[in-house]
Amino acid sequence: MPTTVRDRLGAVTGAAFVILILVGNQMASAGPAEPAHPTGDQVLKDAARQVSSATVTAGVALEVLGFAALLVFLGYLADVLHRTAGGQRGSIAAGAGIVSGAVMVAVKLGSAAPIVTLWVDHSTISPQLALVLNDLGAVAFVISWLPSAIFVAAAAAALHRAGLVGRPTAYCGFVLGAAGLVLSIIGIHAPFSANPLAFLLGLVWLLAVSIRLAIRPGTGASAGQGSGRADARVAVSA
Numbered sequence: 758m759p760t761t762v763r764d765r766l767g768a769v770t771g772a773a774f775v776i777l778i779l780v781g782n783q784m785a786s787a788g789p790a791e792p793a794h795p796t797g798d799q800v801l802k803d804a805a806r807q808v809s810s811a812t813v814t815a816g817v818a819l820e821v822l823g824f825a826a827l828l829v830f831l832g833y834l835a836d837v838l839h840r841t842a843g844g845q846r847g848s849i850a851a852g853a854g855i856v857s858g859a860v861m862v863a864v865k866l867g868s869a870a871p872i873v874t875l876w877v878d879h880s881t882i883s884p885q886l887a888l889v890l891n892d893l894g895a896v897a898f899v900i901s902w903l904p905s906a907i908f909v910a911a912a913a914a915a916l917h918r919a920g921l922v923g924r925p926t927a928y929c930g931f932v933l934g935a936a937g938l939v940l941s942i943i944g945i946h947a948p949f950s951a952n953p954l955a956f957l958l959g960l961v962w963l964l965a966v967s968i969r970l971a972i973r974p975g976t977g978a979s980a981g982q983g984s985g986r987a988d989a990r991v992a993v994s995a
Contacts, residue, residue: 761974764833764837764970764974765971765974767829767830767832767833767836767837768830768833768967768968768970768971768974769967769968769971770826770827770829770830770833770967771826771827771830771833771963771964771966771967771970772963772964772967772968772971773823773826774823774824774826774827774830774963774967775823775960775961775963775964775967776823776964777819777820777822777823777826778819778820778823778824778960779960780816780819781815781816781817781818781819781820781821781822781823782816782820783816784812784813784815784816784819785807785812785813785816785817785820786816787810787812787813787816791803793949793950794892794949795888795891796884796888797883797884797885797886797887797888798884800875800884800887800888800890800891801879801882801884801887804875804876804879804887805879805880807876808876808877808879817869821866824862824865824866827858827862828859828862830858830967831855831858831859831862834851834854834855834858834912834915835851835855837919837921838851838915838916838919839851841919841920841921848914848915848918850911850912850914850915850918851911851915851918851919853907853911854907854908854911854912854914854915857904857905857907857908857911858904858908858912860904861901861904861905861908864897864900864901864904865897865898865901867897868893868894868897868898868900868901869894871890871891871893871894871897872890872891872894874890875887875890875891892948895948895949896945896948899941899944899945899948899951900941900945902937902940902941902944902951902953902955902956903937903938903941903942905937905941905956905959906933906934906935906936906937906938906940906941906955906956906959907934907938908934908959909930909933909934909937909959909962909963910930910931910933910934910935910937910938911934912930912963912966913926913927913928913929913930913931913934913962914927914930914931916966921970922966922969926962926965926966926969929962930962930966933955933958933959933962934959936954936955936958937955937956937959939955940952940953940954940955940956941956
């Protein structure tokens with residue numbers, strides 16, 4: 758497969774991740790409006806409804822596929838950033854971006870375990886235990902904002918260093934990463950009133966970057982391969 762085609766397919770998995778998890782989450786959380794912190798009885802009632810809902814099942818499947826797509830995108834990033842380094846040692850930002858992205862996937866997928874347990878055992882557990890399981894999932898979601906913020910900031914730095922995105926895009930990634938880091942730390946202390954704005958805007962940033970890389974793949978990679986040096990890459994404006 759030609760490198761350009763492979764890069765386009767790899768880059769578009771980032772956009773697929775964002776679309777799949779947003780659509781999947783909307784489907785999985787469909788239903789009556791709930792308070793920010795429901796009671797144990799409300800949690801059990803919702804679990805009984807969700808476990809028999811085809812819409813919820815389809816939504817969960819889309820979310821899982823979304824995180825599978827993110828793993829592919831991380832592999833693409835690792836490959837393209839290695840190629841743009843021209844055989845030289847990679848940057849700390851590139852390594853931090855790949856690792857933090859993988860950690861985010863691990864935390865987010867792990868956060869599904871208590872929710873799935875709740876669905877499986879909803880008819881036999883107490884409201885108190887149901888509340889604990891529900892809270893575990895919610896807190897894990899907030900914790901996942903931390904590696905997500907590091908991923909956005911580090912990916913922005915690595916992609917800009919590779920010549921694959923311009924300064925405006927990189928600066929947006931830095932700001933969103935810093936904001937996400939602050940909001941995640943604050944959110945851990947009060948998870949049910951935590952502000953997800955930086956996390957959501959980080960997804961929008963990733964969507965935009967993924968589409969840009971799919972449309973114009975290998976801007977930096979081609980230059981790096983042609984000259985054998987990372988600093989010979991072609992600069993981009995956005």
